[in-house]
Amino acid sequence: MIQVEGLTKRYGQRTAVDGVSFTVERGDIVGFLGPNGAGKTTTMRILTGYMPASEGKAIVAGYDVFTHSLEARKRTGYLPESVPLYTDMTVWQYLDFMAELRQLPGREDRVDEVLESVHMTDRADSFIGNLSKGMRQRIGLAQALLHRPEVLILDEPTIGLDPAQVKDVRDLIRELGKERTVMLSTHILSEAQTLCNRVLIINKGKIVAEDSPDRLRTRLSGGDRIGLKVTGDGAGLADTLSKVPGVTTVRSVSDGEFEIETAPGGNIRPEVAKAVVNGNWGLLEMKSMGMSLEEIYLQLVQAESEEEEAVQPQQEEATDA
Amino acid sequence: MRNVWTVAKREFAHYFVSPIAYAVVLLFLIILGLLFVVNVYFLSQQSGFGGGGEPTMQFVFGPLSSLILFFAPVLTMRLMAEEQSKGTLELLLTAPVREWEVVFGKWLGAWMFGLCLIGATAVYALILFAYGNPDIGPIYSGYLGLALMIGAILAMGVLASSLTGNLIVAVAIGYAFTLMIWIIGFASDLIQSLASGFGGRSNAIVEVVNHIDFSNHFQSTFNRGIIDTVDIIYFASVIAISLFIATRVVEARRWR
């Protein structure tokens, strides 16, 4: 559905997107993560045909966004980051106008339908300029859904929404993601973790990781992390645990609570449990903690920055000046 | 083409919800009304109604053709500039719409409003018909000429608006364009008087300059009942060239 190859975008001297390649299949909900200025919005603007890339190729819904821009745009729904809207129109007028631009048959019914799906039917006759930020966000989303696009590109879709709306919008996206392709950027890592079946992490214009949230976890941290709780203060348990094959580190969190990190490959939880029981400690709790997406994200993004700073500190200064 | 109409309709409707447009129309009609009354009054003082000179629509068309130059940039300033400053251009350009359809639609919406503005002066024509017997020919040709002329000035205004994201700058550039066209008329007079002093060698230059001047394509032809294809082609080319450049400017904006 989305195929990107060697996409590069330069704004003058600054390279915002640097040789990015990825593919997104139909039915995928892909989360696009990265720090501020990483190039998420820029990538999305290229995919939606708003601006051309400096180099590289992008195919959306089967059409090259540079050579067959109009065809690609017909099949793409886009929620821009700043949610630009015509503030001097009413909600209904605006959606009707966008539907007319997309030459939709049965326009009025469709406008009513999308208004319903973002729960804005009761504000259909309000001027957009008088709506709250979250409501505008919902109108922007309604606009992106109007033509039932095959590909949805949403730049920070849940920002500024109240918790109930966040849940609604996530459910909506999940529903859409069943038959369509959704690419969304977000700074809320838990959102990416629960909503997306794939995650792309971009930093300084380069993709630094691409996988499902779960596999990203195991692949990156390599091993697992296990939390243990035993009766008593667990004196001596640390020694016993560190002798279990596959355990790399043991950390005592508090009396009777431990965290173990294991080497990659193989599930050693049964061995750990056996060691505890054989040593006559009462096992109260044992859980796999894994690394949260947040930790992975920070690890990736920071590792990348540190590397760069170490290699080329002067160059950084030069581009900033 | 359907998209052109969609965009045009929106822009046309927008003039009726914006207070600026109402203010412009009101001011426009007041100024023209005053000039009309004053002209008719002096004429009747001089020779009596139905005597030497009968009042004609030229009383209206003359000042109207100058007033248009002042009002048009205000009518067009927001057309493209606001799309840029508010970021809504991102919506339009990621919808399946071509740049020229946007630009042409914007101009068409403004032109339809301009035609309404000119059409409102038909009140004066009705007054003339009620109290006298004016020649109908120059009225037809005058309106045709004005329609073309306002179309051309609005097209330059759309171009001005596409060059910036700032409404004030857009209106300033619009005035710079119209001023240029205004001044060029004086320039040709100047050249002509200089030339006659030096033996009239610069006729070619005068002709070219005269050709660019707006009023030469209206005052001496349309406003006197003459419909010349040269004038029609002239205004049509100003419209086409301005909108073409504006389209290119919008396209170029993507590449930044």
Ligand SMILES: Nc1ncnc2c1ncn2[C@@H]1O[C@H](COP(=O)(O)OP(=O)(O)OP(=O)(O)O)[C@@H](O)[C@H]1O
């Ligand atoms: N129109 C522009 N002109 C010049 N530079 C730009 C422009 N738009 C973005 N940039 C630069 O490109 C880089 C990437 O910006 P982009 O907006 O894609 O980041 P982002 O990942 O969306 O960040 P955020 O999380 O803050 O939304 C930044 O360094 C930014 O300064």
Ligand SMILES: [Mg+2]
């Ligand atoms: Mg962004």
